[in-house]
Amino acid sequence: MGKSFAVIGDPIDHSLSPNIHSAAFRELNLDSSYIGYRIPKGELESGIEGLKKIRITGFNVTIPHKIEMMKYLDKMDESCSIIGAVNTVVNNEGVFKGYNTDMDGFLEPLKKRDISIQDKKILLIGAGGAARAIVAGIAKEKAKSLDITNRTIDNANNLSEFATKIGLTAHTKKMEGVNENIKNYDIIINSTSLGLKNELSPIGFENVNQKTIVYDIVYSPMNTDFIKKAKEKKLEVIYGYEMLLGQATRAFEIWHGMKAPYNAMKKALLGGF
Numbered sequence: 001m002g003k004s005f006a007v008i009g010d011p012i013d014h015s016l017s018p019n020i021h022s023a024a025f026r027e028l029n030l031d032s033s034y035i036g037y038r039i040p041k042g043e044l045e046s047g048i049e050g051l052k053k054i055r056i057t058g059f060n061v062t063i064p065h066k067i068e069m070m071k072y073l074d075k076m077d078e079s080c081s082i083i084g085a086v087n088t089v090v091n092n093e094g095v096f097k098g099y100n101t102d103m104d105g106f107l108e109p110l111k112k113r114d115i116s117i118q119d120k121k122i123l124l125i126g127a128g129g130a131a132r133a134i135v136a137g138i139a140k141e142k143a144k145s146l147d148i149t150n151r152t153i154d155n156a157n158n159l160s161e162f163a164t165k166i167g168l169t170a171h172t173k174k175m176e177g178v179n180e181n182i183k184n185y186d187i188i189i190n191s192t193s194l195g196l197k198n199e200l201s202p203i204g205f206e207n208v209n210q211k212t213i214v215y216d217i218v219y220s221p222m223n224t225d226f227i228k229k230a231k232e233k234k235l236e237v238i239y240g241y242e243m244l245l246g247q248a249t250r251a252f253e254i255w256h257g258m259k260a261p262y263n264a265m266k267k268a269l270l271g272g273f
Contacts, residue, residue: 003058005032005057005058005059006037007034007062008059008060009061010038013036015036018034019268019269022034024268041065069086070098073089073097082136083132084132086098086100087100087102088251090255099251100133104250107246110215113236122188123185123187125190125191126191127159131159134189134191135163135166135168146160147171149172149173149175156172182206182208184209188214188230190215190218190226201229203226214227214238216237216238219240219243222239222241245265
């Protein structure tokens with residue numbers, strides 16, 4: 001009997017996950033399938049009943065269900081409870097266990113490049129959905145300090161409080177002030193959705209330090225304005241698709257208990273652009 005997997009959310013038709021996971025199944029000859037399953041906001045409970053009926057083996061959770069889904073879990077791993085959101089679920093004979101692969105997904109590309117976060121000064125732009133997982137990753141890897149800048153200052157302050165609570169030295173900074181002190185940062189991360197619609201980079205890199213690493217979590221377009229500006233300055237860049245791939249390979253490993261075929265998944269993902 002084959003195993004079935006899905007990604008749930010709304011909208012779902014743009015999801016790259018079915019492509020990525022199907023490529024992994026093909027590569028390893030696994031008798032598994034993966035589909036996008038649209039569950040509109042407010043219909044999560046009945047949607048989950050449906051998944052239980054078809055005995056789904058596991059599923060990914062995307063917007064708008066990542067927080068509400070926690071109510072329907074029987075167990076969760078530590079990353080879930082720290083971040084307060086779930087994006088990967090395993091169904092073990094009707095027992096749902098939740099994971100959050102955002103943190104590992106975020107850290108994976110850094111580890112692949114042997115970039116250590118420990119004792120680094122980090123700037124995080126944005127305080128939305130993915131930001132908490134990123135902050136959790138930065139805390140786990142023991143960064144020296146974290147500055148958070150965001151258009152809505154309240155959200156930045158909340159995130160900064162969360163960061164402090166989990167052991168980081170964190171401060172909120174105003175957008176205007178960030179550009180003046182840009183040379184102080186070892187790593188600059190964009191976690192806003194800016195770039196999705198080709199908007200201009202939220203910051204300039206005029207006075208940047210040449211050793212600074214720039215990481216954009218937006219994966220489409222691949223070369224956001226933020227990435228382009230960093231490349232003009234010849235900075236090392238990490239692309240959003242790498243984080244997406246990191247999340248997908250981690251989910252694969254949780255579900256199948258074996259190493260994910262990274263290259264096959266990468267090829268499928270990049271073929272989707």
